[in-house]
Amino acid sequence: MKQTEIQETGQELQLVGFKLSDEQFGVEILCVREIIRVVSITRVPRAPGFVEGIINLRGEVIPVIDLRKRLNLESREFDNSTRLIVVELNDQQIGFIVDSVSQVLRVPADAIEEPPEMVTGIDSEFILGVTRIDDGERLLLILDLKRILSQAEQVAMERVA
Secondary structure: OOHHHHHHHOOEEEEEEEEEOOEEEEEEHHHEEEEEEOOOOEOOOOOOOOEEEEEEEOOEEEEEEEHHHHOOOOOOOOOOOOEEEEEEEOOEEEEEEEOEEEEEEEEEHHHOEOOOOOOOOOOHHHEEEEEEEOOOOEEEEEEOHHHOOOHHHHHHHHHHO
16 A cells, blocks of 8 residues: 555554664554564575575564665664564565564554655665654654565565575
8 A cells, every 4th residue: 555545545554663773664563463583593595685594483484584684774783672573475474674663653644745756775665655753853664565575576585485
């Protein structure tokens, strides 16, 4: 659902807020299956550079993507705040590594703005919209996880798993 569709329906969007670097991001809560601490990740030879590897989550093999690498942000070591957001995309579970998860936000449709045409370091096709948080002091980029991977990359994730 693109930002204009959200405004047309007049709905409120529930988001899981998280940080990458010093920036705030959010994803629709309906896509999120669970949020866990980073567990042992098994590397997969010849996987795309943004794929950290795979994990075993209650008997299910799940590919793990470092969202920093996917969005061309500087890498950093995992710490106690690092989390894995497990989402369901096209009937497949995928884990996204983020620096920290902050909160669940409720954002009115009319508070979501079109993404800027040029967003430094991030391909704007991944961005569903932008909203203000912290009493308007900061911006939160709403990511469209369905677009974070191309069709070919989604097929590759299935093979990785």
